[in-house]
Structure formats: C-alpha cells, structure tokens
Amino acid sequence: MRYPGLIIYGAICLLAALPSFAGAREYVSHKLEGQTLSIATDEGNVTVRAVSADAFEIVYDINEDKQFPSFALSGETQQTDVQVEENEDSILLRTPAMTATIEKSPLRMRYDRQGAALLSEEKGFFTDDKSRGFRFDLTASERLWGGGQRVLGMDRRGEILPLDNRGAYGYSDRSDAMYYGVPAVISDRKYMLLFDNSARGEMDLGKSEANILQVKASGGRAAYVVVAGQSYADIVQNYTAITGKQPLPPxxxxxxxxxxxxxxxxxxxxxxxxxxxxxxxxxxxxxxxxxxxxxxxxxxxxxxxxxxxxxxxxxxxxxxxxxxxxxxxxxxxxxxxxxxxxxxxxxxxxxxxxxxxxxxxxxxxxxxxxxxxxxxxxxxxxxxxxxxxxxxxxxxxxxxxxxxxxxxxxxxxxxxxxxxxxxxxxxxxxxxxxxxxxxxxxxxxxxxxxxxxxxxxxxxxxxxxxxxxxxxxxxxxxxxxxxxxxxxxxxxxxxxxxxxxxxxxxxxxxxxxxxxxxxxxxxxxxxxxxxxxxxxxxxxxxxxxxxxxxxxxxxxxxxxxxxxxxxxxxxxxxxxxxxxxxxxTGMPMTRPLAFASDDPAMFTDQSAFLWGNDLLVAPVTQKAATSKSVPLPAGIWFDYWTGAKFFGGQTVSVPVAIKDIPVFVRAGAFIPAIGDIDTLRDYRTDRLKLHYYHDGSVTASTSQIYDDDGITPASQEKGLYELLNFQSAYVKDTLLIGLTRERHKAYAGQPAQRQMQVIVHNIDKAPRRVMVDGKKMVVNKGGLNGGDKAGVAYSASGRTLTINFPWRGDKANIAVRSGSAAN
Structure with a gap:
C-alpha cells in the first residue's frame, strides 16, 4: 500500500461527512389505535399511520418545544382495514395494499406492496447538530422522477436536490433549484417517497453514496410518507388522494x-x-x-x-x-x-x-x-x-x-x-x-x-x-x-x-x-x-x-x-x-409517456407527452428541425393534422415544417370539439362535434364530456353539471357508437338539446348502411348541404364519415355497417 496516510485521512473525512447514528432507537412497546400504530422506543415515540390503503406516514417524536404541522397532507385519513402482527424481531402493519415491517433492534422500517419490495430504511432516522433526516437503500438500477421544478433530466438519480425554494432568473439548460421544489420522488419500482418537512434542506438521490437516498433538513418535522401503486398513474392518484386534489379553476x-x-x-x-x-x-x-x-x-x-x-x-x-x-x-x-x-x-x-x-x-x-x-x-x-x-x-x-x-x-x-x-x-x-x-x-x-x-x-x-x-x-x-x-x-x-x-x-x-x-x-x-x-x-x-x-x-x-x-x-x-x-382523480392533463402503458422504458423520455388520455404531443425543440422522432406507445395512433395511421410500440420519424408540431390521436379515442368562439364566456356545448378515431384493432372504447357553467365552485358536489358518455363497439363489420346524457340539476348555459356532428375517421369506403336511433340514413358522397338537418356524408379524400343529427333525449345510438372499414 503506497499511500496509507492518505487513505486513512480520506476515511476520516468520509466518516466525518456522514450523519451520526449514535443512540439508534430500540423498540419498547406498541399500541394500535384506529389506523395508527404508536411505537414506544427508548428515545421517544414513533408513529406509523395508514393514511390510506396505499400510503404510510411515519413521524418521529424528537422531543422539541416547537411543533410543526404536516403542510403536505390534507388532514383527511382514508378509511382502510389495518392489521398488526408481532414477531420476535419485528412488527408488521398491514393494509389491503401495503405492509410496513418495523424491525425492533435497532428500529428500522421497510415497505412492500402485495409482496413486492418497495423501499427500506438503511439506518433510518438520523440527527446531528445541523440537521435531521432519513436514509434509505436504493437498488443499483433504480430511477427517480420528481422533486418539482428542476432542469436536470427526467431521471434525477445521482443528483442532489436542494430543498430551498429560490429564484432562478434567466435559467436555460440546467438548474438544480428553482421557485417551486417539492420534497418527493417517484421510483420506477412503483413507490413515492415524500419528505414531509418544510425546512431548508436537500434530497441526495445517490450522489454522495451511490445506493443511498438521503433526505435532511435544518429543522422542522421528522416525518416522511411512502405511497405505493400498481402503476405510475396509480401512485400520482394515491398521492393526491392524501395531499389533496386540485379544484376546477374557472x-x-x-x-x-x-x-x-x-x-x-x-x-x-x-x-x-x-x-x-x-x-x-x-x-x-x-x-x-x-x-x-x-x-x-x-x-x-x-x-x-x-x-x-x-x-x-x-x-x-x-x-x-x-x-x-x-x-x-x-x-x-x-x-x-x-x-x-x-x-x-x-x-x-x-x-x-x-x-x-x-x-x-x-x-x-x-x-x-x-x-x-x-x-x-x-x-x-x-x-x-x-x-x-x-x-x-x-x-x-x-x-x-x-x-x-x-x-x-x-x-x-x-x-x-x-x-x-x-x-x-x-x-x-x-x-x-x-x-x-x-x-x-x-x-x-x-x-x-x-x-x-x-x-x-x-x-x-x-x-x-x-x-x-x-x-x-x-x-x-x-x-x-x-x-x-x-x-x-x-x-x-x-x-x-x-x-x-x-x-x-x-x-x-x-x-x-x-x-x-x-x-x-x-x-x-x-x-x-x-x-x-x-x-x-x-x-x-x-x-x-x-x-x-x-x-x-x-x-x-x-x-x-x-x-x-x-x-x-x-x-x-x-x-x-x-x-x-x-x-x-388527481390525474394531470400533461402526462409522461410512461403513463400510456406503464412502460419503464419510457420513464426517462421527455421528447413528447400525453395531453389528457388520448392526445400525444411532440413539441419541436430544435432550431431548423426538418423531422421529429416520436416514441409512440403501443397501439394504433393517427396524425391529428393529416389522419395518417401509425403503429405504436416504436419510435417514428415524422417531417416537420414551421406551421406544425406532431400531434397524434389514440385509436378508439373520442375527441369532442366546438366551433370557433372569441372568448370562453361564449362557450357552449349545444353544437358539438364528436370525432371518433376508428380502427379495427379497437373493439371497444369509452369516453365522456363534463359540462357545467364554468364558474360555480364545487359544481359537481352541488349537482350543477351533466356528463355526456360515449361508447364504441366494433363487431365484425359493424361499428356501434352510443351516446348517453347523465343529467343533474340545471345550470346556466345548459343545452336543452344538442346538434351533433359525429365524425368517424379512418373509414376506407362509404359504408353500406348507417342507422341513427334505428332510422336508416342515406349516405351522401358529395358532402352535406349544411344547416341542422339530419344527414350523413362520406369523404373519400378525408376517409371520414360525418353524421349530423339533433340529440333531443338522453340516449342516441349510431350503427355503421361496412365490410371495408379500415383494420
């Protein structure tokens, strides 16, 4: 060994940089009250609360005069069944979805969802003169989203995220701290970790120590929350269920x-x-x-x-x-x-x-x-x-x-x-x-x-x-x-x-x-x-x-x-x-592509995103670009502008000109639209266009429109709304489209009836028969004459079938029979 002094010095520095775990807590006793397990230790109490079936909150009593509330949690506990099992070395707190295993000596916790390991404390809670926090194990290949506003790439593993909301004037291609940080990350292993602490601090996502996730702050609560879900989308929904959902804006x-x-x-x-x-x-x-x-x-x-x-x-x-x-x-x-x-x-x-x-x-x-x-x-x-x-x-x-x-x-x-x-x-x-x-x-x-x-x-x-x-x-x-x-x-x-x-x-x-x-x-x-x-x-x-x-x-x-x-x-x-x-539900309008099919391969992709459930948007972010590579999730997709059909499960290259960015529609999607207006004060759904993107690979699909006055708070809770539900079914050579109207209390601007224009895309030839509410309609190959009269027209150039009819009741049914519908 050539430099023993240098190595010893380096080891001393590393030890000095690590948090102190002196006096690690030892289990004394426990008690279950409702959905909260209170654990007495030799250094104070620790509580593990099932906030819902999919989330545990862990709070350490650090015996300080100051008491801090949870700013993150909404305060509402979702009712769920909980069970406690005590073994010689551990205690298990179970919900129908998750299990928290609390090791007694020293006190340490790990979590799984229906038998699949999620997250485990490395040495758990720590405190020193300057901070308090927690340490968790990371697997070697684990990837992490989250942390709020940062410009670091989608996978934030290997970064230190300052927990310090601050200005970032003129930022461009990198910023590790910005105006709105959030002390929460989602793992590709299907859990979220929320450090429920409002103080200045940091989340070290395996940068200082490759397989350690460490969170710490200069003061505040000694608490964290673990949220699980079957899919990435489930995790977001389960998280907003306990932190609160965003009310509708005007x-x-x-x-x-x-x-x-x-x-x-x-x-x-x-x-x-x-x-x-x-x-x-x-x-x-x-x-x-x-x-x-x-x-x-x-x-x-x-x-x-x-x-x-x-x-x-x-x-x-x-x-x-x-x-x-x-x-x-x-x-x-x-x-x-x-x-x-x-x-x-x-x-x-x-x-x-x-x-x-x-x-x-x-x-x-x-x-x-x-x-x-x-x-x-x-x-x-x-x-x-x-x-x-x-x-x-x-x-x-x-x-x-x-x-x-x-x-x-x-x-x-x-x-x-x-x-x-x-x-x-x-x-x-x-x-x-x-x-x-x-x-x-x-x-x-x-x-x-x-x-x-x-x-x-x-x-x-x-x-x-x-x-x-x-x-x-x-x-x-x-x-x-x-x-x-x-x-x-x-x-x-x-x-x-x-x-x-x-x-x-x-x-x-x-x-x-x-x-x-x-x-x-x-x-x-x-x-x-x-x-x-x-x-x-x-x-x-x-x-x-x-x-x-x-x-x-x-x-x-x-x-x-x-x-x-x-x-x-x-x-x-x-x-x-x-x-x-x-x-x-908490599902955002702007969604990662990994939400489309829960594909971990798309966990790091930021070249495109889902806008709602059925549209995929691929912004052009390179100067003078003439093409854009778009990773399409599995299934069939249509170019929103041209109607061209693409097979998903692959990355496609599409030409781009200055007038457009790539936008795709999922096969089986219902995309509602209205005519041109100059302000949303004039928004109405009494004249509604309903685009349906047909493909033989989609045998059934559903969608809906929510409508209210756009102003009243909690309009759904007050019953001042209605839902329009749409269903499709494709059986042999017949496409069935059903419309139902779910009415509640009347609201300002609610239509008494609707003039519908249903546009079915991806139809190769004029259908043999079109029925609307059991009545046979004549298919006009020269287009419709306009107005509100019922009628059907087929466009060979657009490969679309347009069906006009007044919708007066609570239900309407369309049947399109054609042996040549695109498959």
Whole structure:
C-alpha cells in the first residue's frame, strides 16, 4: 500500500461527512389505535399511520418545544382495514395494499406492496447538530422522477436536490433549484417517497453514496410518507388522494391570456385587448404586472392599490373588459416596502414578520427596503387579504402571487407562532395560497378562485393554484426544459404548471429597462407557442423588449399561432373534461409517456407527452428541425393534422415544417370539439362535434364530456353539471357508437338539446348502411348541404364519415355497417 496516510485521512473525512447514528432507537412497546400504530422506543415515540390503503406516514417524536404541522397532507385519513402482527424481531402493519415491517433492534422500517419490495430504511432516522433526516437503500438500477421544478433530466438519480425554494432568473439548460421544489420522488419500482418537512434542506438521490437516498433538513418535522401503486398513474392518484386534489379553476383560466412585463397605462392595456379582437385572436384575460401600482420597478411594492396617474379609471376598464368576456388579473407580492403607501398601515396592523426581539424585521433586497407579510399569523393575513378583497370587489377576477418563495427571506425572521424562517421557508408560498383560497371561498362563495402562484409546497394544489416555471430565458434549451418541468410537476400533483410562452428573459439584453432592443428568434417563438397550445394554461409573457403577445408579430407568425390558439379553443370540451378528471382523480392533463402503458422504458423520455388520455404531443425543440422522432406507445395512433395511421410500440420519424408540431390521436379515442368562439364566456356545448378515431384493432372504447357553467365552485358536489358518455363497439363489420346524457340539476348555459356532428375517421369506403336511433340514413358522397338537418356524408379524400343529427333525449345510438372499414 503506497499511500496509507492518505487513505486513512480520506476515511476520516468520509466518516466525518456522514450523519451520526449514535443512540439508534430500540423498540419498547406498541399500541394500535384506529389506523395508527404508536411505537414506544427508548428515545421517544414513533408513529406509523395508514393514511390510506396505499400510503404510510411515519413521524418521529424528537422531543422539541416547537411543533410543526404536516403542510403536505390534507388532514383527511382514508378509511382502510389495518392489521398488526408481532414477531420476535419485528412488527408488521398491514393494509389491503401495503405492509410496513418495523424491525425492533435497532428500529428500522421497510415497505412492500402485495409482496413486492418497495423501499427500506438503511439506518433510518438520523440527527446531528445541523440537521435531521432519513436514509434509505436504493437498488443499483433504480430511477427517480420528481422533486418539482428542476432542469436536470427526467431521471434525477445521482443528483442532489436542494430543498430551498429560490429564484432562478434567466435559467436555460440546467438548474438544480428553482421557485417551486417539492420534497418527493417517484421510483420506477412503483413507490413515492415524500419528505414531509418544510425546512431548508436537500434530497441526495445517490450522489454522495451511490445506493443511498438521503433526505435532511435544518429543522422542522421528522416525518416522511411512502405511497405505493400498481402503476405510475396509480401512485400520482394515491398521492393526491392524501395531499389533496386540485379544484376546477374557472373555465376562462384555460383561454388565451394577454400578458407582458408590463402594461404601463390604462390606455396601453385597453389597446392590447382591442388589438386581439381586431386581429381575430380569442382572448379571455389580461394580466397586469407591477406597473398597475407604481410607475417604476422599484420602490412601490406594497401599495396594493392603483396608480391612478397611469390608470385613471381602473373600475371602468375592468367593467369594459368584462363586457368583452375578458377577465383582469393583477400581480401582488408578499412584501411591503418602507417607501410604499401602506408601510405605516402595515406596521400599525402588525402585518410584518418579526425578528428575535419581536420587532418588525426590515431588510434590503432588489425592489427596495421593507418587510415581509407573516402569512402564518392570522392577524397579518387578515390585513393582507382585506387589500386583495378590495381589488376583487372592483371586479378583478384573478390574483397573480409573485415572489412567494419568498424571494427574500432572511434567516433571522421569526414567523408566528415561533417558527424560524429556515424552518418554514418552503411552506411560505403554500401558506399564502391557503390563506387566499380559504378567504376567497368565504367572501366570494359563488366564484372559483384564480390564484397564479410562483411557489408552494407538496399539497399546495388543493388550494387551486396555477404555478408557472418562472423567469425562463429565450433559448432553445430552455424550451426543451419546459417539457421536463411540466412533467416533473405533474407527477407531484401540480397539474397546472406552465411556462412564460416565448420565454421571459432576453439574455442578450445588457439591462432590464424595458427599452433595450434585443434579437428576436421567430422560429423559437412559434415553436414555444405551438407547444403552449397543449399546456394546461396558455399565457405568453415576456420582458417589454420583445412583446409576448402574438398580435404584435409578423403576419406569418400571427397566422400560425392564431391557428393553434383556435385549435385549443375548439378542443376546449376535451381540455375542460381533462381538468375535471384531474379534480376528481388527481390525474394531470400533461402526462409522461410512461403513463400510456406503464412502460419503464419510457420513464426517462421527455421528447413528447400525453395531453389528457388520448392526445400525444411532440413539441419541436430544435432550431431548423426538418423531422421529429416520436416514441409512440403501443397501439394504433393517427396524425391529428393529416389522419395518417401509425403503429405504436416504436419510435417514428415524422417531417416537420414551421406551421406544425406532431400531434397524434389514440385509436378508439373520442375527441369532442366546438366551433370557433372569441372568448370562453361564449362557450357552449349545444353544437358539438364528436370525432371518433376508428380502427379495427379497437373493439371497444369509452369516453365522456363534463359540462357545467364554468364558474360555480364545487359544481359537481352541488349537482350543477351533466356528463355526456360515449361508447364504441366494433363487431365484425359493424361499428356501434352510443351516446348517453347523465343529467343533474340545471345550470346556466345548459343545452336543452344538442346538434351533433359525429365524425368517424379512418373509414376506407362509404359504408353500406348507417342507422341513427334505428332510422336508416342515406349516405351522401358529395358532402352535406349544411344547416341542422339530419344527414350523413362520406369523404373519400378525408376517409371520414360525418353524421349530423339533433340529440333531443338522453340516449342516441349510431350503427355503421361496412365490410371495408379500415383494420
């Protein structure tokens, strides 16, 4: 051995870096109460609670004065059967789906699902002078999703994820920490691990030690949750079942939004709205950045009121927009500057977080000198909410909560009741969203909230937030990163994650003054907005140097983007139904390809994604691309634009031109659509197009449309909705399509009947017979004459069969008989 001293020194350093496990806990006794197993040890209690049949929560009592709640869990325990079995060396806690095995000496736990090993503690809980956390074993080939907003690639094994919500201005191709981290990961072994701790810390996913997953934080709870499922989709649904499901947003939130940093005057804002309609662009919202409350970027934060020099009649402006079907959204921040109009009022109402001496904590940061609203203090949040309520009473329809990490959060801040800034840092945005959601429901019970929030925690989705990916640069790698971010957020419950379409930061601008001219990449802009048409929220946003709104682009760009926005609006029944399904099951609208067939081979793919259950979108993220490789899941798929048929289970290469990105439809899918509208205020389903993608390989399929007034909170719970259910069956040479209407209480805009146009795709020849509700229809090969008359037409060039009929009852049946239907 040539360097024994060096090796010994290295070993000492490694040991020093590892956490201390002195005093590992030893089992003393246990007791089962309900679904909670309480274990007494020689160093305090440990509880293992079956939160549901598919999830265990583990909490260590670390005998501290401070007590922290679970911010992540919704507080509702799902009832399930539990059984306890004691052996000489272990205790087993079983549900119908999972088993937790607790080894007695030293205390250590492992988990399995129906006999399949999932996760095991390596040495379990640890604590030292600076942190507390847990260590788990990883298998050599294990892959991990999750962690929220990061740009690291889909498989995050081998990375350290800082648990520290923070700004990431101008990020592009890599960022290990961003605005919205989530301390949860999903393994390809079919489990999720949630570190239920709000403090600053980190998740080490096998980087420091190859086969160890270590989570730790500087304070907070000593708790984690293990969630299991039969499939990756099941895991997400089981996770949202215990952390909370996202309520439906107002339907208008899914429409086009005009946004920029920023509109400086009422006249400018009015002109932008008018230009959208003049240029034939649908529009549902206009978003005002910080110039609504001050003439400059710095010095005015905390005014929480209009700058009436620039906006002399905001109430009239908001009302005029509302008449056009356009909703107004205002940015707010949780900081009150000492130079703002509200400073003295904030001090008088004790609204600011305090220092160790109990005095309001002031500090300098980018926007000026001031303090931070203590969102954990009911009195402080009451004061802050009152200012928001005043704006909503003026007609404002949505609040954009910015800088909620919070962007500036000195460690010596003390939050109510006695929590240090570092201990609850990652839950600050979560608490802000909770306060806004609860008070909105209290004061505006008939209006769904719109809360666009930059930061939060695990479980914040239950407060109805719409997160976005922050101040992204205008680069091609940054566009590619948006797919990764959207997918990583979706698997931890945050279904409405989206991006500043077109990118926000122009990196070749030397100054952020809103005036410096910068280069504009037209192709990048078009590709980003094409991708955005298939995001949950469509919101172009940018610095002023390059207008984000498509109405300010050249004619070719406007034509391409207009077509995509129009396509989005036509598909609104599909998107709104997917949003409703998310509110019921937790399944996101944007889904990893691995969800399609639960294929672990697609675990790391971010080249494409599922949009809802039946559409696959493959954004073009390479400059000057002439083709795109698309991994198609098993089954038959159709090109949405051309109708061309593809066999799945392989990667296909498709040509791409600037006018389109690849979009595919699953065989057997029902894709509902409406005609063109200029605002979702005019959304109706009384004239409905129902596209069915037929293939002989699909012998049966089902789908549905959810419909309500788009406004009322908890519309399904109140019975103010209806479901349209669709079924197909293909037997020998006959295709059967059934429609049923599940009515409940009447709601505003509910159709008494519907004029249906059913379009069956992939039909090789005109059918021999078409029956609608038992009546034989004549097939016209020259097309339909229009109008609402019942009729059937076959298009040989499009290989489509179109069936028009009025749907007056609760059921309708179509039979198409043709020996030549495509197989």
């Amino acid at each position: 339907r208008w939130a899914l429409g086009n939004m005009a946004s920029r940093f920023g509109y400086r005057t009422e006249a400018e804002t009015r002109s932008v709205v008018d230009k959208h309609f003049a240029e034939d662009f649908p529009l549902d919202a206009v978003i005002l950045d910080l110039f609504w409350f001050g003439p400059d970027i710095k010095g005015h934060m905390g005014n929480l009121d209009w700058n009436r020099s620039a906006f002399p009649n905001p109430e009239g402006m908001i009302a005029d927009f509302k008449k056009k079907g356009v909703n107004t959204i205002l940015i707010t921040e949780p900081f009150i500057l000492s130079t703002s109009k509200r400073w003295e009022e904030a001090l008088a109402n004790q609204a600011l977080a305090r220092d160790a001496a109990g005095q309001p904590k002031t500090f300098d940061f980018y926007f000026g000198n001031g303090g931070l609203i203590d969102m954990f203090d009911p009195k402080a949040s009451d004061w802050f909410w009152a200012k928001n309520r005043d704006l909503l009473n003026q007609g404002v329809a949505g609040i954009w909560g910015d800088l909620g990490e919070p962007e500036a959060h000195p460690s010596d801040i003390v939050h109510t009741p006695n929590w240090g800034a570092d201990e609850v840092h990652n839950a600050y945005g979560h608490q802000w969203a909770r306060m806004m959601s609860e008070k909105w429901a209290q004061d505006f019970p008939n209006q769904r909230p719109f809360l666009m929030m930059r930061s939060g925690f695990a479980g914040t989705q239950r407060f109805g937030i719409i997160p976005w990916s922050g101040d992204v640069s205008k680069t091609w790698p940054a566009l590619q990163a948006q797919i990764e971010i959207a997918l990583q957020m979706s698997v931890v419950g945050l279904a409405y994650s989206h991006s500043d379409l077109g990118g926000f930061v122009a990196l070749d601008s030397a100054v952020d003054d809103g005036k410096t001219a910068v280069a504009f990449d037209k192709e990048l802009y078009i590709r980003w907005l094409q991708f955005g048409a298939f995001q949950p929220v469509f919101r172009p946003h940018s610095q002023e140097q390059i207008p984000a709104e498509p109405v300010f682009q050249d004619e070719q760009t406007k034509d391409i983007v207009r077509r995509y926005i129009r396509t989005r609006y036509r598909l609104m029944p599909y998107l709104y139904t997917a949003a409703w399904q998310n509110s019921r």
